[in-house]
Amino acid sequence: MAFNQLAKDRPRLLIVGGGYVGFTLAQQLQTRIKESGGVVTVVDPNPYMTYLPFLPEVAAGNIEARSAIVPHRQHLKDCELIGGRVESIDHANRTVSIRGIDQGPDFDLPYDEIVIAGGSVTRTFPIEGLAENAIGLKTIEEAVSLRNWVLERIEIASLTDDEAEKRKALTFIVVGGGFAGIEAIGELEDMARTAVERNDRLKVSDLRFVLVEAMGRIMPEVTEERAEKVVADLRSRGIEVLLNTSLDSAKDQLVKLINMKDKSPAGEMYTDTLVWTAGVQASPFVKNSDLPVDERGRVRAGADLRVTGDDGPIKGAWAAGDIAAVPDLTGAGPGGFCVPNAQHAVRQAKTMAKNIMATREGKPLEDYYHENLGAVAGLGLYKGAATIRGVDFGGLPAWAAHRLYHGYAIPTIERKVRVFSEWGINMLFGRDTTGMRHVRDPRRSFKIAAGDEVDKAKARL
Template sequence: MASSPQLLDRPRVLVVGGGYVGLYVALKLQKKIANAGGIVTLVDPLPYMTYQPFLPEVAGGNIEARHAVVSHRQHLKQTELLQGRVTSIDHANRTAVVAPADGGDNFEVPYFDVVIAAGAITRTFPIKGLAEKGIGLKTIEEAVALRNSVLDRIEVASSMTDPAERARALTFVVVGGGFAGIECITEMEDLARAAVKNNPRVKQEEVRFVLVEAMGRIMPEVTASQAEWVVEHLRSRGIEVLLNTSLDNAEGSLKLINLPDKSLAQDFEADTLVWTAGVQANPMVRSTDFPLEPRGRVRVLADLRIAGDEGIIPNAWAAGDVAAVPDLSGSGLPDGTCVPNAQHALRQAKRLAKNLWASRWDKELKDYKHKNLGAVAGFGEWKGVANINILGRIGLKGPLAWLAHRGYHGFAMPTFERKIRVIMNWILIFLMGRDTTQLIDLDNPRGAFVAAATPAPKPAAAPAAEQPKAAGSAERVTADSK
């Protein structure tokens, strides 16, 4: 174990993860803890928090990628930031092991309180070819790559003459019919329509979008009638919706099966495969001494303290997707815990920060309770669905739902500075239209420079030409010698 970097020698609140929960806990506590003589330390491999509900809009070109993230350095001025991963926690001895993002030696970080806010990762299944061919929609990098891939495939296909290759390039498949999958495929379809309008060598009817969902309905967060309307809306835009269908194999062509009878549903080729079929708790919690429930989440009470069979674990807290937080409203998952989404994570973070601070002064802790505000989803410009619970349940479709979606997420975007940047993006898109400029070679930015800086090979020297003999010289030598 290497020596620790220069850490501030104060009682430490260690925040593991810089997503929704980690960012807000640090924001709410950094000043209070510092004034009390302590320090908040946040550990995350990324230097920013990603507002994941905006990833479909980033993929669709409606929001600049940097505006959908919140810089830790810019907004956590009084927080000690460590860029790396917590690989293990020994709470009995109040220490965590951190692996630096730059690949250096691991080091230990002592703490007084710990907040587990490591979030979730994409949940996948052992499907052949999925890891090699698929892409998720959980990070800002994936959203940017997906946007560029859609534009690239349309541009490349416009120059293809082989019908099979052209069809493969223009086929886009999204697996998962939850909010992320529906918003992703509709934003991609909007982006593709805009790109095709600018490219006379591609026709809109050539572009194929396929949504694959294993359940018998999509978007469980909205009512059944709204879900049916969404399916009709998708199909009216030419998007194929395959319910009770699963991806069986992604090696070569995509093989889809009907789940009721396990028969082959479709077999076709596609260059673009997006996986949005669920999330799972960050597996780093398995390297801790905290109690976990069957789904791999940290067990917590409603006041967000970690607790196991033997009772409450002092000075240990957790919230967000990595924690099994009881849903006191009764509208959560079948096991009685909160649904893993941004709405819960943001609210839980604020309650956790208040409870942690109250625990320092032996004040009463309050349980996390919430009123479900409903659900909003955007399907591209002026299209969407919403289920709003304010003065009773209000169901919205179309432009009003789209405005509700933007209004809610614009308000929920962390920090005033980021709200303004996102709103300005929307205003520019409204005035100027969607930007379909393709950025290429982002995975190889030095390619052009390396080619220019590499000396060209010298041409091989031509063999010396044989000198012709003077006419009659051989005869003269022979004659003179006689």
């Protein structure tokens, strides 16, 4: 849709963000609001929703990248979709400033109601060398790049006689012991083990996987007993688990660690691969708004998901998901708020859809309440950890529970079929450990062929 064709004469419900909350809410409301004469507008720089729990599986090649994303235009056909990023919000005048993707035009867009659903971004710290040498695992692009990078390091290591370079190539460090970090290191180690077993110039014992966690335990979402069993399982696979340890610096591919108890040095190692999964923070664009924001940068919301300031709910403004401080009425959330995860985001979106329609019909609003039934994690093929209704279990049953739950939870029938089909194909034919080279620079071969002397000089076979 061209910019000059954006709806100008219809009441607009503007959804900022097309992730869990934005996508689910748009699906729930697009037809009803269109039939009432309004329009649902979704603004997001990406044309798809990313199902984040599948990023470790994409990084390990268990499913294809496109199966872990849900395209907006295919499934939000009754919405007005804008590929751009909201830069600021002026709710007093019901206007947002949008920057189009790829140097697209900047423009202001009016709205009648707004939903803040911008999710979260990777939380980082000013650690020397981190920005230059690390990669996150928060986007589908990062997952694809990480998979190919790890497989390429294995191939490079198999061709060198320099033991120091070999050790560096085969040392993989993951920082962060939450669900993202544990699943990432479990899946990547499993993939790397298979790849090395298929390479007769390497041994599995050449691999070195290191998990770095600043706290004294991992996976706060499960019981301490289950977390300790996961640590024991990872260590039995040869993965080094360093608790009470943090990253001190990562300059020039030399990772230096520090003991969090006494701030003493905790070792150092060279690595080509540093994966950062040490938490998330609310998307920062809401700081450029006149909406109330808490000390952690989250939009303040009530239990009914209306944006709420010191004087009560703010008319025409809603918020949910990672970007919002939503009260956890079960009392289980840290600080009294819902934790930032997909389980809450999807359910909040469904409650919000009911409440948005209720305000239009003059009906009472519903408070968001969801009691977490547990958590499941995949740690590689046939390996997992789970706590469901207070019952801990691991191994194959937990792995099956993880796949069944997330295969069911990813939106749309079409994506569910893709995911289960790919899992079935991999179980039948085995894990695919073929890496694609130069994903980070797809024009490299063309530039060399076209006579770019700089790239020719840098080129390796």
